[in-house]
Amino acid sequence: MTSKNSNIDNKLDAIALLKADHEKVSELFSEYEKTDSKTKKKSLVDEICTELTVHAQIEEEIFYPAVKAVLKDDFIVVEGAVEHLGIKNLIDQLEGIEPGGDVYDAKVKVLSEYVEHHVEEEQSDMFPKAKKAPSLDLVELGDRMAARKADLLSTRA
Structure with missing residues (x-):
């Protein structure tokens, strides 16, 4: 018998999927800090x-509502959604300009800091609470999130 939080057939549970996203973005920010190439920065x-x-969309559509329902904790989910708004605002600003100069680099740096703060709060507060929720099937949730993520990425390609 497997637990509801284990990986089954290499499927990621919801938290493992989100943590993998967090790690990927962290690596991309790190790579950004190491390059001087405008082309590489833009990419x-x-x-x-x-x-x-x-990532924000699958959290808001699938993960946050499930967590909110089982934890009965509005604040933790609302706070995450508010943090997403700040991140989305910076994304909107970055998508409208080309790299070059201190303003661009500053916006990327602030975005990195916002994301780092958001990740820290999720991983230290929300995720442990979600793991302890007996009625939350993290594998099923992970399956839904992975499918939605694949769908969203395919429409952006």
Whole structure:
């Protein structure tokens, strides 16, 4: 018998999927900090923005409502959604400009800091509470989120 939080047939549970997204975006930000190439910066920011947009959408559509329903904790979910708004605002600003100069780099840096703060709060507060919720099937939730993510990424390609 497997637990509801284990990986089955290499499927990620919801939290493992979200943590993998967090790690990927962190690596992209790190790569951005190491390059001076405007072309490479633009490519990395495009990828970061896509990853963050899709990640936020699957959280807001699937993960947050499920967590809110089982935890009965409105604040933790509302706070996450508000943080998403700040991140989306910076994404909108970055998608409208080309790299070059301190303003672009500053916007990417602030976006990185917002994301780092958001990730820390999710991983230290929301995720542990979600893991302890007996009625939350994280594998089923992960399946739904993975399918939605694949769908969203395919429409952005």
